[in-house]
Amino acid sequence: MYMAKKISNTGKVVNKVMPGQIPEEFINDLRHRVDIVAVIGEFVPLKKQGRNYTGICPFHGEKTPSFVVSPDKQIFHCFGCGKGGNVFSFLIEKDAMSFPEAVEHLAKRAGIALPNIAVSPEKDKRDSLMKRYFDINEKTAKYYEQLLYDSSGKEALRYLQGRGLKTDVLEKFQLGYAPAGWDMLTNYLRGEDITEQELLTIGLAVKSKKGTLIDRFRNRVMYPITNETGKIIGFGGRVLDNSQPKYLNSPDTPLFSKGKQLYGLHLSKGSVREQDRVIIMEGYMDVITAWQNGLTNVVGTMGTALTPEHVRLLMRYTYNTFICFDADNAGQKATLRGLDTLQEQGCNISVVSIPDSKDPDDFIRKEGRARFTEIVERAHNLLEYKLIKLMEQFNTQTVSGRIQVVQELIPDILKTKSPIARQACIQMVGERLSFPETAIHAEIRKAVSYQEAPKENSKTVRFLSAQEKAQRILIKLTLEYPELIGEVEENGGKELFKIALLKEIYQNHYVIRQSGHNIKANDLITLLGDSASQKVLAEILLENELPEDWKRIYKDCLVLLRLELLQQQINHKNNMMLDMEKQGEATKVLQLMASIQQLVKEKHSLATALRKGGNLY
Numbered sequence: 001m002y003m004a005k006k007i008s009n010t011g012k013v014v015n016k017v018m019p020g021q022i023p024e025e026f027i028n029d030l031r032h033r034v035d036i037v038a039v040i041g042e043f044v045p046l047k048k049q050g051r052n053y054t055g056i057c058p059f060h061g062e063k064t065p066s067f068v069v070s071p072d073k074q075i076f077h078c079f080g081c082g083k084g085g086n087v088f089s090f091l092i093e094k095d096a097m098s099f100p101e102a103v104e105h106l107a108k109r110a111g112i113a114l115p116n117i118a119v120s121p122e123k124d125k126r127d128s129l130m131k132r133y134f135d136i137n138e139k140t141a142k143y144y145e146q147l148l149y150d151s152s153g154k155e156a157l158r159y160l161q162g163r164g165l166k167t168d169v170l171e172k173f174q175l176g177y178a179p180a181g182w183d184m185l186t187n188y189l190r191g192e193d194i195t196e197q198e199l200l201t202i203g204l205a206v207k208s209k210k211g212t213l214i215d216r217f218r219n220r221v222m223y224p225i226t227n228e229t230g231k232i233i234g235f236g237g238r239v240l241d242n243s244q245p246k247y248l249n250s251p252d253t254p255l256f257s258k259g260k261q262l263y264g265l266h267l268s269k270g271s272v273r274e275q276d277r278v279i280i281m282e283g284y285m286d287v288i289t290a291w292q293n294g295l296t297n298v299v300g301t302m303g304t305a306l307t308p309e310h311v312r313l314l315m316r317y318t319y320n321t322f323i324c325f326d327a328d329n330a331g332q333k334a335t336l337r338g339l340d341t342l343q344e345q346g347c348n349i350s351v352v353s354i355p356d357s358k359d360p361d362d363f364i365r366k367e368g369r370a371r372f373t374e375i376v377e378r379a380h381n382l383l384e385y386k387l388i389k390l391m392e393q394f395n396t397q398t399v400s401g402r403i404q405v406v407q408e409l410i411p412d413i414l415k416t417k418s419p420i421a422r423q424a425c426i427q428m429v430g431e432r433l434s435f436p437e438t439a440i441h442a443e444i445r446k447a448v449s450y451q452e453a454p455k456e457n458s459k460t461v462r463f464l465s466a467q468e469k470a471q472r473i474l475i476k477l478t479l480e481y482p483e484l485i486g487e488v489e490e491n492g493g494k495e496l497f498k499i500a501l502l503k504e505i506y507q508n509h510y511v512i513r514q515s516g517h518n519i520k521a522n523d524l525i526t527l528l529g530d531s532a533s534q535k536v537l538a539e540i541l542l543e544n545e546l547p548e549d550w551k552r553i554y555k556d557c558l559v560l561l562r563l564e565l566l567q568q569q570i571n572h573k574n575n576m577m578l579d580m581e582k583q584g585e586a587t588k589v590l591q592l593m594a595s596i597q598q599l600v601k602e603k604h605s606l607a608t609a610l611r612k613g614g615n616l617y
């Protein structure tokens, strides 16, 4: 059975059983059959460069490629943001998959059947319960849909057709009609052997004052809500008259929770990935009307503000988001709240402003697809959008009003990391507010002197000390030439590694080797439990190719680290000797002195050797 081996700090290998244990041979076989370049290539355009492939990193915004994929080592690493790992880690990070899901995905891709996986009885029970709920929703949607084209749904159908929707789109979104009676659906489903408890649990019925069950949705146009895979998890219903509430959604149920799903995503996801952008709207009708007009990369938040769950869901498909909420006040507030969420998660945000306070549904119906595409292309980036909103808020006729706007914007300007992009921001703000750029720079300097200036490019320009370089090279070398481990151990083994993450990586490798496993760099990445060490290892493996004379470099590294270790031991023993002197322990002092002399002698001869030929690259 496959066990994810989590290696504890003490270096002992402990086993954690994966959910739905997958045989280890299967994982190994799969890894050999899958090509990381092909898998990542589906998400990121890759260009061959020497032995590796490079591309624009899918994890952080960048213009020049610092994302490297190695077909030899079957790993990836980004020199910009530091993300890295193997094909499994990539899918887990990029597509928000769990480990078993990544295995399943890759097996499907490679055309290998998954082995029979033992499922726990509890999970089995939960799965079959969920399946039953999905089936009930499916039955309900069919019931509603059929009624829409029946005489009772005439008015509902007329409403939808009045909004320009054709039958193929109505069918695509499975629109329907909930009849006007009190318990039509409830009675229909009872006849299908569905219990009252089930109807209450999935929110299709509610208890009346008399204690009997009545339908939750009555005399409404019905919009089934699906999850990403197209299974129906709930419903939204719109009134046909002026009664309230205008829109009624399913309550939170085992299948549905407000703020976690996006309307239309199962239909739009292909198009979103293909076009590498998503247009986020609010309502059901916005999304459906967009589809009717050939705009297929749209989703709806169903009236709520954007949540982190929404954003995570979308980031599986694209990082480029266009917010297109209603122009009314509520819509604008929802927009601003959502934007912070998006930005925190690292999306590229553009805000589409619809002229004349229309909602997207109205605008697309009246002005058409071409005009709508135009306003999407003219969308403002986040900073510009915030600037426009602030200019409405403050009196920009006065200098002090304009200064206030600049001050409000400074945190956002400082968040722009690239110096070129930041300069463009400052220029844009200067032009809009008719301020010279120097004045804006001065305001920024003033603000920065209060709070610590953010360290620019602290990641990209990181100078490694010779010691750190040496530790990294030793890790790389011992993975490529495991026969070196013996000598490294003789010289101090893990004690040579002063940087905790590097020590952990070396020690894990050593322990696995000791237990007789022949392990590849790629396997070690999988076995390292935490993503911090996975990233460092991928970085180490991809940074510099080793030169021809790696043996000399290896010696230099070993000597350098050994020298450090010796010095540390000498210091330690010196301190002990001073203590013993104070306590009058003459014999112990002499013993320590002898062993210090030994260490000093070794240190001198090593240092001489290093000076003669030593040259760390």
Ligand SMILES: [Zn+2]
Pocket: 057, 058, 059, 060, 067, 078, 079, 080, 081, 082, 083
């Ligand atoms: Zn990156």
